[in-house]
Amino acid sequence: LNTRSKQSRTDAKRTEILDSAAxxxxxxxxxxxxxxxxxxxxxxxxGNLYYxxxxxxxxxxxxxxxxxxxxxxxxxxxxxxxxxxILQLGELIEGHLRVTLGEHASGPLHLDFGDxxxxxxxxxxxxxxxxxxxxxxxxxxxxxxxxxxTGDAKLDAFVLLGALNWATRWFQPGRGxxxxxxxxxxxxxxxxxxxxxxxxx
Amino acid sequence: LNTRSKQSRTDAKRTEILDSAAxxxxxxxxxxxxxxxxxxxxxxxxGNLYYxxxxxxxxxxxxxxxxxxxxxxxxxxxxxxxxxxILQLGELIEGHLRVTLGEHASGPLHLDFGDxxxxxxxxxxxxxxxxxxxxxxxxxxxxxxxxxxTGDAKLDAFVLLGALNWATRWFQPGRGxxxxxxxxxxxxxxxxxxxxxxxxx
Numbered sequence: 001l002n003t004r005s006k007q008s009r010t011d012a013k014r015t016e017i018l019d020s021a022a023x024x025x026x027x028x029x030x031x032x033x034x035x036x037x038x039x040x041x042x043x044x045x046x047g048n049l050y051y052x053x054x055x056x057x058x059x060x061x062x063x064x065x066x067x068x069x070x071x072x073x074x075x076x077x078x079x080x081x082x083x084x085x086i087l088q089l090g091e092l093i094e095g096h097l098r099v100t101l102g103e104h105a106s107g108p109l110h111l112d113f114g115d116x117x118x119x120x121x122x123x124x125x126x127x128x129x130x131x132x133x134x135x136x137x138x139x140x141x142x143x144x145x146x147x148x149x150t151g152d153a154k155l156d157a158f159v160l161l162g163a164l165n166w167a168t169r170w171f172q173p174g175r176g177x178x179x180x181x182x183x184x185x186x187x188x189x190x191x192x193x194x195x196x197x198x199x200x201x
Numbered sequence: 202l203n204t205r206s207k208q209s210r211t212d213a214k215r216t217e218i219l220d221s222a223a224x225x226x227x228x229x230x231x232x233x234x235x236x237x238x239x240x241x242x243x244x245x246x247x248g249n250l251y252y253x254x255x256x257x258x259x260x261x262x263x264x265x266x267x268x269x270x271x272x273x274x275x276x277x278x279x280x281x282x283x284x285x286x287i288l289q290l291g292e293l294i295e296g297h298l299r300v301t302l303g304e305h306a307s308g309p310l311h312l313d314f315g316d317x318x319x320x321x322x323x324x325x326x327x328x329x330x331x332x333x334x335x336x337x338x339x340x341x342x343x344x345x346x347x348x349x350x351t352g353d354a355k356l357d358a359f360v361l362l363g364a365l366n367w368a369t370r371w372f373q374p375g376r377g378x379x380x381x382x383x384x385x386x387x388x389x390x391x392x393x394x395x396x397x398x399x400x401x402x
């Protein structure tokens with residue numbers, strides 16, 4: 001029990017460090033940011049940073065895990081929240097963008113994990129697959145309930161996640177849009193599509 | 202004139218080499234593929250490959266340029282083809298996926314140009330911006346014609362391009378889907394949205 005609570009304190013500290021370093025990671029990019037710069041951004045000595053992350057790979061890995069855990073929480077919360085899959089999807093879209101674009105988000109880093117060593121990459125992909133399954137589950141339920149258009153739920157999820165994840169590539173905090181605007185727009189467009197239907201308005 | 206036709210012959214040969222090497226680039230990744238492996242895939246000696254591309258950066262750069270030129274041709278063709286912006290968009294969606302997922306496409310490479318030296322990166326970004334302007338022009342026209350839903354055309358373009366470009370990350374030729382299936386699905390979903398509207402069917 002003691003070991004576990006020490007572990008969870010260490011994890012909490014790791015999350016705190018990554019949240020503080022998010023701005024620097026976003027600005028410098030994953031490959032560009034050195035451990036020294038990351039330590040500085042988080043207000044730590046380099047030695048102290050190495051206590052929590054043995055190397056850059058481990059730091060990138062934890063970044064992915066923290067983000068994916070937050071996305072999983074968003075998906076589960078959305079599914080509990082409402083019986084309408086349309087509302088669930090809307091909540092998921094907004095939550096996904098808040099997690100990946102918000103002030104603690106490390107931006108494009110969310111997608112840039114291809115360079116991780118195989119064992120770490122495998123764990124990231126497993127968690128990502130779990131999130132994708134949650135998303136697909138909402139889509140499948142929505143189709144069954146005739147709330148969503150029938151089709152290949154896997155391809156539907158790719159359209160949804162592609163549009164959402166793309167935002168981490170173009171979004172720049174404080175320039176042009178805020179997260180709420182992007183979330184409201186993307187929610188409407190993904191649910192309603194691009195075509196204007198006279199009969200519905 | 203003579204110089205220009207020599208230049209265009211060189212460019213044609215470059216395109217031919219990149220098309221032949223597409224499979225290897227897709228399999229090995231941009232960073233993973235060495236010039237030697239690329240030469241092999243294209244049926245050239247390494248020396249001959251270096252005649253056409255001074256280094257890997259130049260090769261990656263040409264890959265981007267060839268793809269973006271093809272996408273620009275798709276957009277222009279779509280705009281000439283029809284007076285309905287809905288049909289134009291549909292054609293653009295299918296054409297974009299054919300270009301980026303087709304047998305000559307180098308897959309995720311399409312998005313992976315962040316490491317290019319600044320002068321090459323700048324040219325790629327200029328051409329990419331030109332393509333995005335073509336896409337936005339269709340969206341703006343469609344809104345004016347009341348064929349598309351009113352909204353921020355820049356954000357609309359991001360939803361569209363995000364979903365389309367995402368496919369280069371997950372699509373694997375010969376496994377699960379063919380390009381035509383993905384194109385038909387994405388065309389319908391992006392235009393019509395996820396929600397099923399009883400009144401319209």
